[in-house]
Amino acid sequence: MSQFVTIQVGQCGNQIGSAFWPLALHEYGIQTTTDSVNLLKVQRNHLKHIDELSNAFPSFFHVPNSTDKFYFQDVADLNAAKIKARAVLIDMEDSVVSRFKQSPLRQLFDQTCFVTNYPGSGNNWAIGYHVHGSEYYDRLENSIRRVVEKCDRLHGFLLMHSLGGGTGSGLGTATLKLLKDNYPHVERIVSSVYPANTQDTVTAPYNTLLATQELLEHATCVLPVENKALLDICNAQMTKRNNMNQINYNVSCRPFQDMNSIIVNMLLHLTSGSRFPGSLNMDMNEVATNLVPYPKLHYIFSSISPVTLSAPNMCTTQETKLQDELFTNAWSRNNQLIKLDPLQSASVILAAAHIARGNTTLTDIKRNIERFQNKSKFTSWSKDCMKIGLCSIPPAGHSSSLLCLLNSSAISALFKDIIREFSTLYKKKAHVHHYTQVNGFEETHFLESKENILSLCECYSEIRNIEETNISRLQVI
Ligand SMILES: Nc1nc2c(ncn2[C@@H]2O[C@H](COP(=O)(O)OP(=O)(O)OP(=O)(O)O)[C@@H](O)[C@H]2O)c(=O)[nH]1
Numbered sequence: 001m002s003q004f005v006t007i008q009v010g011q012c013g014n015q016i017g018s019a020f021w022p023l024a025l026h027e028y029g030i031q032t033t034t035d036s037v038n039l040l041k042v043q044r045n046h047l048k049h050i051d052e053l054s055n056a057f058p059s060f061f062h063v064p065n066s067t068d069k070f071y072f073q074d075v076a077d078l079n080a081a082k083i084k085a086r087a088v089l090i091d092m093e094d095s096v097v098s099r100f101k102q103s104p105l106r107q108l109f110d111q112t113c114f115v116t117n118y119p120g121s122g123n124n125w126a127i128g129y130h131v132h133g134s135e136y137y138d139r140l141e142n143s144i145r146r147v148v149e150k151c152d153r154l155h156g157f158l159l160m161h162s163l164g165g166g167t168g169s170g171l172g173t174a175t176l177k178l179l180k181d182n183y184p185h186v187e188r189i190v191s192s193v194y195p196a197n198t199q200d201t202v203t204a205p206y207n208t209l210l211a212t213q214e215l216l217e218h219a220t221c222v223l224p225v226e227n228k229a230l231l232d233i234c235n236a237q238m239t240k241r242n243n244m245n246q247i248n249y250n251v252s253c254r255p256f257q258d259m260n261s262i263i264v265n266m267l268l269h270l271t272s273g274s275r276f277p278g279s280l281n282m283d284m285n286e287v288a289t290n291l292v293p294y295p296k297l298h299y300i301f302s303s304i305s306p307v308t309l310s311a312p313n314m315c316t317t318q319e320t321k322l323q324d325e326l327f328t329n330a331w332s333r334n335n336q337l338i339k340l341d342p343l344q345s346a347s348v349i350l351a352a353a354h355i356a357r358g359n360t361t362l363t364d365i366k367r368n369i370e371r372f373q374n375k376s377k378f379t380s381w382s383k384d385c386m387k388i389g390l391c392s393i394p395p396a397g398h399s400s401s402l403l404c405l406l407n408s409s410a411i412s413a414l415f416k417d418i419i420r421e422f423s424t425l426y427k428k429k430a431h432v433h434h435y436t437q438v439n440g441f442e443e444t445h446f447l448e449s450k451e452n453i454l455s456l457c458e459c460y461s462e463i464r465n466i467e468e469t470n471i472s473r474l475q476v477i
């Protein structure tokens, strides 16, 4: 089974990480809470799939003395066996990362995998990328190398960060470049949280533009996420629950925790085919080969169904959903992790993949793929090809689930938004001096990034126009 190293950068990246590790352990049937409902469910799940879980466990965790018997049931077992997460935790302030050091999972993280400083990158991409990127290059290189050396089947890096601030966007993309330079053949899958239009950081448009340019150059695949979309998904989930659950939820709610667990479930689902067996397993390297037709056109829409929230009481076992309903929900724009519709009529699908987990059958998939092909517009080369994956192990708490991945020209709306927000600020040269006073940053970098993103938008519209011309010609004949 493949192995993955997660790299968490900045506040957001590390908060996503703090949702990631308990849920990843949960998937292997390992208990991290004292909640009795969850305990029962996890243990049942654990017993049913013990062999598969045992084989798949080293995907995210280093087991020093490999044992034949998979005996881990809770954190104490992990500590006794000196299990370590394959992770590097980076932040230029230490408040979020230090929460890891105090959490019940603290012994999962080796001291050498923490790279922190004080007091952050001041919401400035240039400080994250140029100042911290140079100063911490050697430490990052060493920390990553140490984790990599403990892998014998390293398949990919999973980088988690946001683009609105300075550390996740600046140092995050500097780290991505480091990964590309040092490990060019290992996939770099990035989950990037894009800021909402009503931004909490005035310089977010600059940081987002500059980071996006780096993501285009150095990532294998980017799975963009918007907090607005996550919040809407969480709210929709809440209105479906009864009042008592709603009250419990409101009391215990930590909004980012639920929003982040949606991202985590997407990442766990994405990697499931490389970790668990299945009758038609989709490996991670197949994701990039199938979904990225040209190197820079690697932004992928993702949606999952059913949605899982992590708050106590909320992650109860669901009855088997009707399979067709799983697919319909995954195609809905309401389930997309960004606030765009990949299937809108003016767009064209460049590539698509559906990864099912649990008791979905090939017949279910085939029937639904046909529905999908009839409702969507494709390029000439993607019309008849649909990558499908079937992984037999469902996520914790569900009997089946579906991840839909789409490379759609509709993504250009995200890029146009980035340029619009940037131009509003840049027209008045507001806040520019914070960037130009950073050693290594040139003002031309803003305009070059803008040009590159614009030319990406042109690529998407060219593909869409060619397809439209083809379609109308066909109609005339
Ligand atoms: N989904 C999600 N978004 C977050 C989280 N924390 C922060 N954000 C978003 O991330 C952006 C701010 O970036 P941060 O991650 O706080 O910044 P940073 O990378 O630590 O950079 P600096 O603090 O500027 O050094 C804003 O758009 C926030 O809404 C989180 O836990 N989850």
Ligand SMILES: [Mg+2]
Residues within 6 Å of the ligand: 010, 011, 093, 120, 121, 165, 167
């Ligand atoms: Mg920060």
